[in-house]
Amino acid sequence: MKNKFYITTPIYYANAKPHIGHAYTTIAADVLARFHKIQGDEVFFLTGMDEHGIKIQRAAETQGKKPQKFVDEIAGEFQSLWKKLDIKYDNFIRTTDKKHKEAVQKVLQTLYDKGAIYKGKYEGLYCVGCEQFKNENELVDGKCPDHDTTPEIIQEECYLMKMTSIQENLIKKIESDEFKIAPEKYKNEILSFLKTQVLKDVSISRKNLSWGILLPFNEEHTTYVWIDALLNYLTGIGWDGDLKNIPDQWPVNVNLIGKDILRVHATIWPAILMHLGIQLPEMLFTHGHILSGSKKMSKTLGNVISIDEMLEKFGADGTRYLLLASGPFGQDIDITMERMVEKYNADLANGLGNLTSRVIKLAQNCELRIADFESISNDEFSNIVNKLELSSALEYIWNIIKEDNKFIEDNKPWELQKNNQEKFQKVMQELISNLYLISELLIPFMPDTSEKIKIALETKKTEILFQRIK
Numbered sequence: 347m348k349n350k351f352y353i354t355t356p357i358y359y360a361n362a363k364p365h366i367g368h369a370y371t372t373i374a375a376d377v378l379a380r381f382h383k384i385q386g387d388e389v390f391f392l393t394g395m396d397e398h399g400i401k402i403q404r405a406a407e408t409q410g411k412k413p414q415k416f417v418d419e420i421a422g423e424f425q426s427l428w429k430k431l432d433i434k435y436d437n438f439i440r441t442t443d444k445k446h447k448e449a450v451q452k453v454l455q456t457l458y459d460k461g462a463i464y465k466g467k468y469e470g471l472y473c474v475g476c477e478q479f480k481n482e483n484e485l486v487d488g489k490c491p492d493h494d495t496t497p498e499i500i501q502e503e504c505y506l507m508k509m510t511s512i513q514e515n516l517i518k519k520i521e522s523d524e525f526k527i528a529p530e531k532y533k534n535e536i537l538s539f540l541k542t543q544v545l546k547d548v549s550i551s552r553k554n555l556s557w558g559i560l561l562p563f564n565e566e567h568t569t570y571v572w573i574d575a576l577l578n579y580l581t582g583i584g585w586d587g588d589l590k591n592i593p594d595q596w597p598v599n600v601n602l603i604g605k606d607i608l609r610v611h612a613t614i615w616p617a618i619l620m621h622l623g624i625q626l627p628e629m630l631f632t633h634g635h636i637l638s639g640s641k642k643m644s645k646t647l648g649n650v651i652s653i654d655e656m657l658e659k660f661g662a663d664g665t666r667y668l669l670l671a672s673g674p675f676g677q678d679i680d681i682t683m684e685r686m687v688e689k690y691n692a693d694l695a696n697g698l699g700n701l702t703s704r705v706i707k708l709a710q711n712c713e714l715r716i717a718d719f720e721s722i723s724n725d726e727f728s729n730i731v732n733k734l735e736l737s738s739a740l741e742y743i744w745n746i747i748k749e750d751n752k753f754i755e756d757n758k759p760w761e762l763q764k765n766n767q768e769k770f771q772k773v774m775q776e777l778i779s780n781l782y783l784i785s786e787l788l789i790p791f792m793p794d795t796s797e798k799i800k801i802a803l804e805t806k807k808t809e810i811l812f813q814r815i816k
């Protein structure tokens with residue numbers, strides 16, 4: 347029987363165009379989905395849009411647009427970027443989809459009937475950027491550190507979801523890795539948070555906000571956007587909200603997220619599932635943030651690196667490579683355009699591009715063909731990818747590239763061709779089979795380049811894979 351592999355990205359807020367951070371997560375998820383497909387797994391890769399809430403309603407108002415029209419346009423921009431980046435998802439969920447909304451209402455009714463939700467009041471400081479209530483101790487100089495804005499004071503009647511009743515059980519599930527939070531440092535961070543404070547019950551509805559899903563048991567309220575959004579991981583595989591109909595793809599194997607949304611995913615998300623009696627995701631994998639010149643990207647600082655500019659300069663595969671190779675997946679990575687151009691020239695134009703064209707030109711003078719090589723499985727490489735050490739996986743491939751370029755320098759096959767045919771064939775056998783291996787290992791990371799190398803190996807014709815950039 348085939349293994350299943352269900353991977354998700356966060357669903358992105360439809361309040362503005364996609365940026366490099368969204369691309370980073372989505373490329374990583376695409377790489378993992380493609381990798382598992384090659385292993386023969388039954389893969390489901392879900393991404394999509396988070397389209398309700400005050401942040402989006404306000405963004406639409408600012409542009410004088412109806413919220414639905416506004417989110418339709420933004421969703422289109424995301425989809426077109428994913429196409430340009432060669433992202434192959436299985437579903438693009440939008441929280442304004444009718445089916446999603448109906449399922450969310452069903453879930454809320456179930457939670458209400460079970461007594462997990464009750465009517466109360468909430469008073470607190472709300473950061474619209476995060477779409478979350480904040481504790482005083484999370485603020486810096488009274489402002490949200492992620493958005494640099496002063497939260498709004500909200501005091502209203504609402505419905506709340508019980509959190510204390512699940513807390514002990516949640517700690518156990520995280521400690522035992524039944525609900526695995528990776529990398530380890532994030533697991534520790536969440537455990538120490540959960541062990542030092544009693545979780546406050548979470549407000550799951552808003553009274554004065556129209557852009558949201560109506561609560562089925564009180565239509566004066568709309569659903570809190572995070573509850574609505576988290577359920578996408580279930581509705582995105584076709585769940586209708588009925589506990590008897592949990593789809594076969596469940597549970598999620600990897601919920602891929604950025605560190606900015608770890609807390610919600612490690613508390614509210616499992617709480618909903620535990621109240622419902624649904625199995626938790628196998629793993630919540632948290633990656634770091636992309637920084638530009640050691641700072642958070644911001645328009646004010648003028649250090650924003652645009653994903654469109656990257657695509658224009660480096661192409662889809664170049665962009666995929668540079669984002670994932672710039673630093674360990676799981677840690678913050680720091681990029682600058684200057685360093686990426688350097689890396690592009692060194693690793694892609696010189697390293698891989700050069701190797702391919704040298705090997706193919708030399709191959710024109712020997713008998714070996716790609717058909718002489720079998721599909722290769724490589725356990726060492728697979729272990730690295732399975733641990734989501736994506737930059738190490740690329741380093742593994744680039745070590746082969748470097749060694750091969752050196753092997754060519756050392757053996758000078760163009761001389762062997764003239765005076766030692768036997769050794770020439772041997773050297774070429776090694777080079778061609780290594781280039782074939784490289785093309786196989788590259789499939790999930792740089793699908794188009796991998797295909798081009800394979801065609802070059804078959805036809806023995808070379809084209810320039812990566813043009814040097816000045």
Ligand code: MSP
Pocket residue numbers: 355356357358359366367368370371396575576577578602603604605606607634635636637
């Ligand atoms: N809508 C929520 C998520 C709901 S999931 C049920 C949200 N959306 S978001 O548009 O703000 O996207 C956040 C995600 O984008 C992060 O978790 C991360 O995956 C990615 N990134 C946003 N900025 C980033 C960087 N600067 N660097 C890397 N990734 C970051 O939060």
